[in-house]
Amino acid sequence: MVIVPLAFIIQNAFMPGSNITLKQLSSILGVSISTISKALNDSHEISDATKKRIVEMAKLHNYQPNKIAVGLKSGKTNTIAVVIPSVQNSFFARALYGIESLISETNFNIIVCLTKESHIKEVETFNMLSNGVVDGFLVAVSEETQNLQNYDHFTNAIANGKSVVMFDRVVDAVNCGKVTTNDFSALSEATQKLISSARQHIVLLSTIHKLNVGQQRAQGYIKAMNASGLSPKILESDDQHVGEVMTEYLNNNPVDAIIALDTDASLAALKAVKTNSKQIPEDVAVIGYVSERMARNLTPELTTINQHSYTIGNAAATMIVEAIRSKSKDMNQVVISSTLSVRGSS
Amino acid sequence: MVIVPLAFIIQNAFMPGSNITLKQLSSILGVSISTISKALNDSHEISDATKKRIVEMAKLHNYQPNKIAVGLKSGKTNTIAVVIPSVQNSFFARALYGIESLISETNFNIIVCLTKESHIKEVETFNMLSNGVVDGFLVAVSEETQNLQNYDHFTNAIANGKSVVMFDRVVDAVNCGKVTTNDFSALSEATQKLISSARQHIVLLSTIHKLNVGQQRAQGYIKAMNASGLSPKILESDDQHVGEVMTEYLNNNPVDAIIALDTDASLAALKAVKTNSKQIPEDVAVIGYVSERMARNLTPELTTINQHSYTIGNAAATMIVEAIRSKSKDMNQVVISSTLSVRGSS
DNA sequence: CTGAAAGCGCTTACAG
DNA sequence: CTGAAAGCGCTTACAG
Numbered sequence: 001m002v003i004v005p006l007a008f009i010i011q012n013a014f015m016p017g018s019n020i021t022l023k024q025l026s027s028i029l030g031v032s033i034s035t036i037s038k039a040l041n042d043s044h045e046i047s048d049a050t051k052k053r054i055v056e057m058a059k060l061h062n063y064q065p066n067k068i069a070v071g072l073k074s075g076k077t078n079t080i081a082v083v084i085p086s087v088q089n090s091f092f093a094r095a096l097y098g099i100e101s102l103i104s105e106t107n108f109n110i111i112v113c114l115t116k117e118s119h120i121k122e123v124e125t126f127n128m129l130s131n132g133v134v135d136g137f138l139v140a141v142s143e144e145t146q147n148l149q150n151y152d153h154f155t156n157a158i159a160n161g162k163s164v165v166m167f168d169r170v171v172d173a174v175n176c177g178k179v180t181t182n183d184f185s186a187l188s189e190a191t192q193k194l195i196s197s198a199r200q201h202i203v204l205l206s207t208i209h210k211l212n213v214g215q216q217r218a219q220g221y222i223k224a225m226n227a228s229g230l231s232p233k234i235l236e237s238d239d240q241h242v243g244e245v246m247t248e249y250l251n252n253n254p255v256d257a258i259i260a261l262d263t264d265a266s267l268a269a270l271k272a273v274k275t276n277s278k279q280i281p282e283d284v285a286v287i288g289y290v291s292e293r294m295a296r297n298l299t300p301e302l303t304t305i306n307q308h309s310y311t312i313g314n315a316a317a318t319m320i321v322e323a324i325r326s327k328s329k330d331m332n333q334v335v336i337s338s339t340l341s342v343r344g345s346s
Numbered sequence: 347m348v349i350v351p352l353a354f355i356i357q358n359a360f361m362p363g364s365n366i367t368l369k370q371l372s373s374i375l376g377v378s379i380s381t382i383s384k385a386l387n388d389s390h391e392i393s394d395a396t397k398k399r400i401v402e403m404a405k406l407h408n409y410q411p412n413k414i415a416v417g418l419k420s421g422k423t424n425t426i427a428v429v430i431p432s433v434q435n436s437f438f439a440r441a442l443y444g445i446e447s448l449i450s451e452t453n454f455n456i457i458v459c460l461t462k463e464s465h466i467k468e469v470e471t472f473n474m475l476s477n478g479v480v481d482g483f484l485v486a487v488s489e490e491t492q493n494l495q496n497y498d499h500f501t502n503a504i505a506n507g508k509s510v511v512m513f514d515r516v517v518d519a520v521n522c523g524k525v526t527t528n529d530f531s532a533l534s535e536a537t538q539k540l541i542s543s544a545r546q547h548i549v550l551l552s553t554i555h556k557l558n559v560g561q562q563r564a565q566g567y568i569k570a571m572n573a574s575g576l577s578p579k580i581l582e583s584d585d586q587h588v589g590e591v592m593t594e595y596l597n598n599n600p601v602d603a604i605i606a607l608d609t610d611a612s613l614a615a616l617k618a619v620k621t622n623s624k625q626i627p628e629d630v631a632v633i634g635y636v637s638e639r640m641a642r643n644l645t646p647e648l649t650t651i652n653q654h655s656y657t658i659g660n661a662a663a664t665m666i667v668e669a670i671r672s673k674s675k676d677m678n679q680v681v682i683s684s685t686l687s688v689r690g691s692s
Numbered sequence: 693c694t695g696a697a698a699g700c701g702c703t704t705a706c707a708g
Numbered sequence: 709c710t711g712a713a714a715g716c717g718c719t720t721a722c723a724g
Contacts, residue, residue, distance in 0.1 A: 019477045019506060021701060032711045037703060047709055066478040068418045069701035072716050077414060079457075088439045088637075096433055100460045104467070109479070111425075112458040114446045121450070131365045132412035132717085133455070160365055243643065267643035274645045291434075297589065297613030299620045299645075367717060378695045383719060393693055415717035418700050478701085 020061040029057055040065075071132070080320055081111045081129045083122060083139040085169075090263055090291040091309045092140065095167065098313025099138060106321055110138075119144035126153040135324045136163035138316055141171050143210055149173075163323040165331070167316035169212060177323055177331035179316040181307050183213050186338035187220030190259060190287055190305055193340065195228050199257040199285055202230065205246055205269055206261040209236040217261055239264040246272040257346075260288040266302060270345070285346040292341065300344035312336045366407040375403055386411075417478070426666055427457045427475045429468060429485040431515075436609055436637040437655045438486065441514065444659025445484060452667055456484075465490035472499040481670045482509035484662055487517055489556055495519075509669040511677070513662035515558060523669055523677035525662040527653050529559050532684035533566030536605060536633055536651055539686065541574050545603040545631055548576065551592055551615055552607040555582040563607055585610040592618035603692075606634040612648060616691070631692040638687065646690035658682050 026033045031054065039046045039054040040063070046054075071077040082099055084092050096112070103110050111134060115122040122142045129137075137157060145151070146169070154174045158164055165177035194202050204221050208214035218234055225232040233253075237245040242265050249255070250272055258273070260266040266288025273284045280286055280300055287303045288295075295302040315334050323331065372379045377400065385392045385400040386409070392400075417423040428445055430438050442458065449456050457480060461468040468488045475483075483503060491497070492515070500520045504510055511523035540548050550567045554560035564580055571578040579599075583591040588611050595601070596618055604619070606612040612634025619630045626632055626646055633649045634641075641648040661680050669677065 023701075033702085034704080034712075035710055037701095038710090041703085043704095045709065050709080064473065064477040066418075066701050068414055068423060068478040069716090070703080072412075072414045072418050072700090072718090073702050073704090075716075082458075087433050087442055088436065090434065093434045093439050096458075097460065100458075104459075109457055109459075109475070111455055112428075112442075112446075113450075113455075114443065127410065129455070131410040132414040239639070264639070264643060267640065271643055271645045293585070293610070294613065297610060297617055299617045369717075379718085380696075380720080381694055383717095384694090387719085389720095391693065396693080412717050415700090416719080418702090418716090419718050419720090421700075 019066070020063050021066070022063075025054070025058060025061065025063060028061075029054060076324075077133060077135055078107055079109045079111055079134045080317075080324070081113060081125065081134040081137045081139075083113045083115060083125055083137055085115050085117045085140060085142050087112070087114060090294070091168070091289075091307060094291065094309035095140075095313035095316075098310035098315075099317040100313075101310075102314045102317035103321070108135075108321060108324075115142040117143040119148050119150065123153045126157050130157050130160050130162060134162070136165070136320050138165050138167065138320050139169075140167055141169040146171070146212055147210065163320055165316050165320040165323065167312055175331065177316075177319045178333045179312055179319060179336065180333070181312065181336050181338045183216035183338070184220040184223075186305050186340075187217040187259070188224040189220075190340055191221045191224035192228075194257045194259070194285060194287070194346070195224065195230065197285070197346075200230060201254045202233075202257040202259065203249065203255050204232065204234045204259050204261065205242065205265045206234065206236050207239050207242050207265050208262050209234075214261055221259060243268040243272055247275060250276045250278075255284055257285040258287070260286065263288075263290045263294075266290050266304075267298075270298065270302070281344065281346050287340075287346050295341070295343060298345075303343045303346035304341050305338050306341050307338050308336050365412070366409050367412070368409075371400070371404060371407065371409060374407075375400060422670075423479060423481055424453055425455045425457055425480045426663075426670070427459060427471070427480040427483045427485075429459045429461060429471055429483055431461050431463045431486060431488050433458070433460060436640070437514070437635075437653060440637065440655035441486075441659035441662075444656035444661075445663040446659075447656075448660045448663035449667070454481075454667060454670075461488040463489040465494050465496065469499045472503050476503050476506050476508060480508070482511070482666050484511050484513065484666050486513055486515040488515075492517070492558055493556065509666055511662050511666040511669065513658055521677065523662075523665045524679045525658055525665060525682065526679070527658065527682050527684045529562035529684070530566040530569075532651050532686075533563040533605070534570040535566075536686055537567045537570035538574075540603045540605070540631060540633070540692070541570065541576065543631070543692075546576060547600045548579075548603040548605065549595065549601050550578065550580045550605050550607065551588065551611045552580065552582050553585050553588050553611050554608050555580075560607055567605065583611075589614040589618060593621060596622045596624075601630055603631040604633070606632065609634075609636045609640075612636050612650075613644075616644065616648070627690065627692050633686075633692050641687070641689060644691075649689045649692035650687050651684050652687050653684050654682050 022033045022036050025036050036054050039051045040058055087093050113125045119142060122145055151171055151174050154164055167179040170178045170180055206214050222232045235245050235249055246268055258269045260269040269286050273280055278284050289305055295304045315336060368379045368382050371382050382400050385397045386404055433439050459471045465488060468491055497517055497520050500510055513525040516524045516526055552560055568578045581591050581595055592614055604615045606615040615632050619626055624630050635651055641650045
């Protein structure tokens with residue numbers, strides 16, 4: 001007969017939802033903690049009979065292993081930090097969705113940290129999570145970090161044995177997994193396409209000229225323009241003033257096509273052309289970067305360069321899970337090609 | 347003289363970024379682990395001299411306490427789960443931004459989990475994180491959970507001693523902290539405002555009729571319409587077909603105002619009216635739900651009901667941090683009022 | 693003022 | 709096949 005201590009009964013009676021531990025199960029079953037642990041982990045050392053008894057009792061009490069304790073013991077937390085500049089940008093929102101979808105099918109969790117393009121915030125995040133909290137980092141590098149070119153927090157994390165995968169915003173100088181898109185050639189092709197439809201005065205509108213991706217896209221545009229003997233014209237602004245900048249330019253220059261490099265610029269371009277009483281796409285063609293869903297609800301429907309953000313997120317998540325599980329150091333690079341979705345605006 | 351074991355030197359020599367532990371510091375300093383722990387926690391038990399020595403050495407080696415170990419010992423993890431349906435919806439994206447902004451100023455971290463409106467996913471998330479991983483949950487209840495009215499995962503978490511705060515999507519039946527907006531009266535006022543500008547045929551367009559918040563808004567609209575002797579007309583659809591539904595109705599019925607309850611419906615309403623060759627706002631006024639930033643970039647600029655999503659997220663985060671810290675059980679409710687931002691479309 | 697010991701909830705060599 | 713012991717990295721009552 002097993003004597004169950006009174007204190008235990010009381011505790012269980014009054015805390016029905018309270019999480020039960022191996023120790024408590026041990027005193028209920030009259031079996032050692034080690035045996036229970038092994039049984040629940042389906043060790044071959046334990047007889048089928050006891051396994052059965054233990055598993056049933058564990059189920060009855062809704063036993064859930066304490067992840068923190070497992071993490072401390074194993075040195076693994078099964079948690080991945082997703083460090084991104086923002087989540088209000090539809091690219092990152094959808095990439096995060098792609099990441100989460102993949103991760104939720106594994107036994108990993110994700111911690112999301114928003115850097116707001118701040119280097120300090122990014123560094124603090126890495127420092128705070130490097131010690132025991134996460135197994136790896138999925139990061140889209142902040143604008144400020146790109147400008148400062150200070151990458152110690154990345155290399156330290158890697159030196160600490162953490163897996164690091166960069167996506168979209170990557171840094172060549174850091175040796176880690178990378179998932180990017182072909183920004184240069186996507187823009188070059190889109191520009192080429194406009195040129196082959198006899199557009200001559202093609203303007204690039206950007207609020208992301210400080211970012212690597214923005215520069216890559218601009219280079220692709222410039223290359224295509226130059227290749228056709230056309231002179232590139234790049235308008236740069238911030239999200240507050242991009243509309244004014246576009247309108248101002250439209251009022252004083254010939255324009256028959258606009259390529260806008262982000263959501264704000266895309267909406268602003270549509271608005272500026274309409275306000276200018278020009279027809280889209282007859283007078284001015286517009287190609288932009290917005291989500292597919294939004295593109296379909298705009299007037300006219302917007303031709304977009306589709307970055308496949310979900311796929312990028314998914315690929316990055318796949319890569320880091322693989323890296324953590326295999327502990328391999330040789331990191332590969334994946335490029336998810338952007339594609340042009342032609343709609344009414346071009 | 348302190349004898350430093352060779353193994354330790356090698357380890358340090360070859361793993362410069364590796365996280366140092368109290369044990370290692372102890373062997374470097376020749377002081378016990380307990381003393382070091384107390385010194386680093388600024389205990390009054392330790393003399394200033396040793397404190398200084400210890401703190402300096404800790405800094406030199408960039409000592410960071412292992413959060414997992416601290417969490418296991420204290421039973422607190424300083425981590426909060428944010429469980430939301432999606433992050434592609436601008437409301438949740440911005441609310442998450444508000445949450446993160448508040449949390450990042452505390453010593454808490456957030457784990458973000460996306461339920462995709464699935465009850466099962468929500469339940470699994472709660473089960474998975476309840477045992478040791480998080481101290482509390484910040485949740486916007488999924489559509490499916492609202493329909494099934496199965497709230498056991500919430501009450502279990504609360505019984506397990508976790509703090510729970512619901513925001514935007516709340517469940518009255520669960521006794522926890524709540525942050526909401528005044529959906530009913532916001533719609534009632536917006537409708538009233540249209541009526542007082544002599545609009546008669548005011549249509550409500552919604553893709554969120556299955557959600558509590560959608561129903562509340564619809565009720566506010568109905569009340570205002572009835573109060574003025576007008577007959578309410580509610581068009582319901584999903585985000586794929588909302589445009590067709592609106593266009594179809596416009597083609598066959600008199601309409602002089604549209605209130606759209608979400609971003610998809612708002613863009614679709616603008617598009618449908620324009621396609622129908624009607625003028626906004628002269629022929630048809632449009633009021634919608636989109637972010638301020640997007641509203642300003644639409645043509646015409648959209649009058650919106652502004653939910654103050656950032657503030658809602660911030661308030662919810664404040665509430666749960668407070669709840670966790672104080673361990674108080676009496677949960678309060680906060681209402682952040684929505685406001686009407688009048689722009690060109692009405 | 694400092695340190696040894698116990699313990700948070702687990703896992704896993706090692707004995708028996 | 710089962711269990712006692714050590715240990716993951718910390719904190720904290722308790723001795724000295």
